[in-house]
Amino acid sequence: MSRIEVKDVSKSFKDTQALSCVNLCFEENTIYGLLGRNGAGKSTLLNIINNRLFADSGRVTLDNKSLTENTDALSSCFLANESNLYPEGMKVSQALKWSQEFYPDFDREYAKKLCESFKLPVKKKIKDLSTGYRSIFQNIVALSVNVPFVFLDEPVLGLDACHRDLFYRTLIEKYSEQPFTIVISTHLIEEAANLIEHVVIIKNGEIIRNEPLDTLLDSGYCISGPGAKIDAYMEGKEVIGVDTLGGLKTAYVMGAPASQLPSGTEVSKMDLQKLFIRLTDGA
Numbered sequence: 001m002s003r004i005e006v007k008d009v010s011k012s013f014k015d016t017q018a019l020s021c022v023n024l025c026f027e028e029n030t031i032y033g034l035l036g037r038n039g040a041g042k043s044t045l046l047n048i049i050n051n052r053l054f055a056d057s058g059r060v061t062l063d064n065k066s067l068t069e070n071t072d073a074l075s076s077c078f079l080a081n082e083s084n085l086y087p088e089g090m091k092v093s094q095a096l097k098w099s100q101e102f103y104p105d106f107d108r109e110y111a112k113k114l115c116e117s118f119k120l121p122v123k124k125k126i127k128d129l130s131t132g133y134r135s136i137f138q139n140i141v142a143l144s145v146n147v148p149f150v151f152l153d154e155p156v157l158g159l160d161a162c163h164r165d166l167f168y169r170t171l172i173e174k175y176s177e178q179p180f181t182i183v184i185s186t187h188l189i190e191e192a193a194n195l196i197e198h199v200v201i202i203k204n205g206e207i208i209r210n211e212p213l214d215t216l217l218d219s220g221y222c223i224s225g226p227g228a229k230i231d232a233y234m235e236g237k238e239v240i241g242v243d244t245l246g247g248l249k250t251a252y253v254m255g256a257p258a259s260q261l262p263s264g265t266e267v268s269k270m271d272l273q274k275l276f277i278r279l280t281d282g283a
């Protein structure tokens with residue numbers, strides 16, 4: 001089993017401690033969600049893993065080989081983020097051709113198919129692409145490189161709703177046909193919740209949660225039913241959010257549901273976004 005290990009990694013920029021002694025593993029063939037508020041340290045972590053930034057201390061290894069010192073190991077990883085590694089004046093079609101030089105398993109035919117699905121203007125220069133299409137270009141390369149570890153830093157930045165939907169569907173299709181590890185850093189938690197298998201939450205440069213999505217969601221539950229019954233049920237419980245729709249109320253409650261539930265109420269899984277806000281807000 002191939003795995004990336006991040007060991008005691010710290011990084012500061014002048015007086016900002018961006019990462020403080022981060023320890024975590026990315027196992028093979030798993031979809032991770034890397035979640036954190038603005039400035040939490042997500043991009044710094046992804047850049048360090050992919051050798052685009054040096055850590056002040058600590059190590060990142062792939063199967064015990066350093067990703068900083070071993071180019072073979074590094075070629076098993078691909079990071080798609082806002083920084084473009086291709087010459088800005090290069091056309092998209094040329095860039096796809098070039099990708100094959102750097103990544104021998106790059107599937108150019110598949111990339112071309114994706115360009116058609118997303119209507120990416122392949123004759124345009126990279127510098128002339130709109131914000132959304134720059135992200136789409138990066139995502140297409142990421143989905144076509146065929147390396148075991150792909151890191152996507154805000155992959156849906158600037159994408160319209162139709163393109164986000166197409167991107168999620170394409171990613172799931174690719175993953176189910178040919179599994180690999182995908183680490184997605186995103187702020188669109190509700191949308192990503194349908195893809196993620198394992199959640200890593202980072203707060204102020206520290207990992208505060210690192211567990212399978214289902215385990216995390218089991219730290220609480222939703223209860224829905226008539227408003228008055230839910231109000232009575234909530235008393236004395238740790239409620240992290242409430243939604244009301246007409247006479248129907250849904251409360252998001254931490255802990256395990258009471259063994260005796262009020263009649264007419266229904267319990268369902270906790271909501272990832274509600275839980276994220278609860279875990280990461282300043283209070």
Ligand SMILES: Nc1ncnc2c1ncn2[C@@H]1O[C@H](COP(=O)(O)OP(=O)(O)OP(=O)(O)O)[C@@H](O)[C@H]1O
Nearest residue numbers: 013016017018036037038039040041042043044045
């Ligand atoms: N090159 C840099 N110089 C100075 N400070 C930096 C630099 N890069 C990152 N930082 C700081 O490190 C912290 C972590 O930034 P990082 O970009 O990793 O956060 P993030 O979780 O990716 O945020 P966002 O979701 O807003 O993109 C922030 O306080 C940021 O201002």
